[in-house]
Amino acid sequence: MGVKLEVFRMSLYLTFPVVMFWISNQAEWFEDYVVQRKVGIKKRQELEEFKQKIRKQREERLLQAAQQSS
Template sequence: MGVKLEVFRMALYLTFPVTMFWISNQAEWFEDYVILRKRELWPPEKHQEIEEFKERIRKQQEEKLLHAVQQNS
């Protein structure tokens, strides 16, 4: 019984990760669960708001840097 039990355990240990890897790499699963969930959490309208915010912050940083350079001149 010892060898049969070890063979069963080894098969189980190898089957589980291989199966999970196979399931998680299915393109349909990825599209359905990951991409749609991402769009649900961060809709495209929010992306525009985030980009505008980044642009404002970048301009503020440039103005601070320009002001600091002008004061040092």
Template sequence: MGVKLEVFRMALYLSFPVSMFWISNQAEYFEEYVVKRKRQLFPPERETRKEFEDQREHFRKQRDEMMDQMK
């Protein structure tokens, strides 16, 4: 039984890391988590872009008002 036991142990030792590697590289398991985390760390640009455009419009209005007062 010595050889059969060693073959079983070797198969177990090799199959566990190989199966963990295969599972960890399956995109569908982690895609939702990764996308959610990425959006949390780096918010979509259009939200910050909208704020930037609003601020720019605000300054443009202020500048126009000041120019009107100088005339």
């Protein structure tokens, strides 16, 4: 059993890095991942801009309300 186990372990040690290298160098997968990530970044930026716009509007309304009550 010892030799079979060692052969299995050695094949696993050699196969895993080769498979990971092959997967990471697939152009289609890489392009899909990069495009999805860029779209996600754009959406986050748009969301942050929207939040800032809403905060600014809220602050302006509070300022106007404070000035009217004074």
